[in-house]
Amino acid sequence: MKNCKKKAQYLTRKFINHLMLDGKKQKAEKIFVESLNLIYEKEKKDCLTVFFRALENSKPLVEIRSIRRGGATYQVPIPIHENRSLSLAIKWLINAARKKGSFTAFNLSITLLKASKNQGDCIKKREAIHKVALKNRSFVHFRRF
Numbered sequence: 150m151k152n153c154k155k156k157a158q159y160l161t162r163k164f165i166n167h168l169m170l171d172g173k174k175q176k177a178e179k180i181f182v183e184s185l186n187l188i189y190e191k192e193k194k195d196c197l198t199v200f201f202r203a204l205e206n207s208k209p210l211v212e213i214r215s216i217r218r219g220g221a222t223y224q225v226p227i228p229i230h231e232n233r234s235l236s237l238a239i240k241w242l243i244n245a246a247r248k249k250g251s252f253t254a255f256n257l258s259i260t261l262l263k264a265s266k267n268q269g270d271c272i273k274k275r276e277a278i279h280k281v282a283l284k285n286r287s288f289v290h291f292r293r294f
Contacts, residue, residue: 157197160204160235167239183254188262203264207238207271211282216291225291226282241271 161181169177185196192199211226212233229237246252246260248270263269 157201160201161197163235164200164204164239167236167243180252180254180257184257184261187254187258191258191262199265200261203242203261204235204238206267207241207264207275208234209237209275209278210234211279212237213278213281213285214292216288218291223288223291224281224285225288226285227292238271238275241274245270 165174165177165181168181185200188194188196188199210228212229213224214227215222216225217223242260242264243257245264246257249256249259260269260271264271
């Protein structure tokens with residue numbers, strides 16, 4: 150139980166730090182807490198589990214890197230580390246919420262709810278990357294170690 154609590158604190162801290170603009174951490178914390186409250190009001194479920202499920206669903210397994218070999222550029226799928234995949238998921242969730250006009254707790258809560266149900270912009274982005282990786286899996290031997 151203690152380990153789960155540490156992980157929850159780590160994830161929320163990391164999310165808030167990515168949410169922060171111009172060093173305004175209090176504002177980022179306020180938006181995050183308000184969005185969790187809105188999720189609780191809407192779903193009547195534990196808002197942190199919805200948040201964690203949204204992060205887990207948004208994580209990519211691979212990323213695409215362009216590698217140039219013999220005058221040609223290849224899109225090479227490369228498996229990524231857990232920390233990198235978490236950072237990408239957080240960035241995608243925040244960017245999806247910011248795309249919806251003015252960035253508010255309401256937009257963030259909608260984005261998190263959709264991602265927890267395997268819907269929304271960040272899930273589409275993850276699916277698109279996985280599709281390209283599947284298409285270009287024949288170029289895996291080009292990757293560097």
